[in-house]
Amino acid sequence: MLKLYGIPNCGTVKKARAWLDAKGIEYAFHDYKKAGLDEQQLSAWVAELGWESLLNRRGTTWRKLPEGVRAGIDEASAIRLMLESPSIIRRPLLDLGTKRHLGFSEAEYEELFAS
Template identity: 65%
Template sequence: MITMYGIPNCDTIKKARKWLEANQIEYRFHDYRKDGLDETQLKNWVSELGWETLLNKRGTTWRQQPEEIKKAIDETSAISLMLEYPAMIKRPLIDTGSVRLVGFKDTEYSALFDI
C-alpha cells in the first residue's frame, strides 16, 4: 500500500492527492500531526534521502527558528527539529514500500507509477 506523509492543509499535498485520485492510485494518508512521526522511520528516511532533502527550509516553521539553530544545523539537529516540528519535513513524502519520493512533480509521479 502506498502511503503519503504530510499535513492535510498543505497546498502541495492537495495537488499530489488530486493527482493520485485522478489517476486512480490508491493510497493511505498519514498526517504527521494527528498520526505522529516515528523516530526510527525518520532516521531511515534521512539515511536514504539525506536530511538536506527532507528539511523544508522554505516554510514558516524553519524561518521562525533562531539564527543560531539555523547556522548550526546538521543531521542530528535536523532530525530533532523534524521530530519536534513535523511541518519542517518537505511534503509530500510518498512511500511505495520500495521507493520514497519527496515533493510533488507530476512528471516524477507519472514516472514512478508508470503513467
C-alpha cells in the same frame, strides 16, 4: 499499499492527493502533524534521502527558528527538529514500499507510475 505523508492543508500535498485520486491510485494518508512520526522511521528516511533533502528550508516553520538554530543545524539536530515539528519536513513524502519520493510534480509522478 502506498502511503503519502504530509499535512492536509499543504497546497503541494493537496495537488499530490488530487493527482493520485484522479488516477485511481489507492494510498493511505498519514498526517504527521496529528499522527506524529517515530524516530526509527525518520532515521530510515534520513539514511535513504538525506536530512538536507527532508528539511524544508522554504517554509514558515524554518523561517521562525532563531538564526543560531538555523546556522548550527546538523543531522542530529535536524532529526530532533523534525520529530518535534513535523511540519518542517518537506512534503509530500510518497512511500512506494521499495523507495521514497519527496515533493510533487505531475511529470515525476507520471514517471513513478509509468509501469
